[in-house]
Amino acid sequence: MTRLAPYLALLLCAGGCVNDLKTVEALNDKGIGVEVAKNIKTYYYGSNGNLKGLLTAPVLYRYLRDTPLMQLDEGLRVDFYNDSEQVQSVLTARKGEYYEKTNNIVVRDSVVVTTDDGKRLETDELHWDPKQQQFYTDKPATLTTPQQTIFARHGLVAPPDISWYKFRQASGQLKVDSAYFSSPADSSAGSPAAATPDTTTQRPGT
Numbered sequence: 001m002t003r004l005a006p007y008l009a010l011l012l013c014a015g016g017c018v019n020d021l022k023t024v025e026a027l028n029d030k031g032i033g034v035e036v037a038k039n040i041k042t043y044y045y046g047s048n049g050n051l052k053g054l055l056t057a058p059v060l061y062r063y064l065r066d067t068p069l070m071q072l073d074e075g076l077r078v079d080f081y082n083d084s085e086q087v088q089s090v091l092t093a094r095k096g097e098y099y100e101k102t103n104n105i106v107v108r109d110s111v112v113v114t115t116d117d118g119k120r121l122e123t124d125e126l127h128w129d130p131k132q133q134q135f136y137t138d139k140p141a142t143l144t145t146p147q148q149t150i151f152a153r154h155g156l157v158a159p160p161d162i163s164w165y166k167f168r169q170a171s172g173q174l175k176v177d178s179a180y181f182s183s184p185a186d187s188s189a190g191s192p193a194a195a196t197p198d199t200t201t202q203r204p205g206t
Helices: 005-009 011-015 021-029
Strands: 033-045 051-064 069-072 076-081 087-093 095-099 104-115 120-129 134-137 141-144 149-152 156-158 164-167 170-174 199-202
Touching (some): 141 164
Antiparallel strands (some): 076 087, 104 120, 120 134, 149 170, 156 164, 164 199
């Protein structure tokens, strides 16, 4: 599975520090130490040497404080690659944050994940769990596939390629086999069914 944390941990090395003096001086005047990197382009390779991901962003700010924080305030994009080094999904967002001590990663504002098989996830906030290799959010989210649109009022959990997903209190028309649900659906397999709370869907779109 792809890991997102190494992208942010290596940003300054990949992008290089720049002297954006007006920004740095303004922040330093407020007692905040900051480093600035521009035109970020960072590759991540897995343990087998295969390309796993690429992060690009126009600007990164690294705030030097008790809990060091990296911020991407002018947009970001992450391309996730499969074992054949083909792009399997793309994440875009207007803002991102990485807390170095806790490895807490969150992207916000117009967050969109699209996959090579036609799925599209949209939400206002998305976290990355580096241990579980999963996205998660407790904010409303919408997942659109070639067969259906599902609204998750209280968030979801999914891997980067959205090969499976788990919603809480989802709604919408689902055309999936009832055997793929953690709680049995009321309707017969293969017919449209309303999603139930804590629904896990495997093989979406089947």
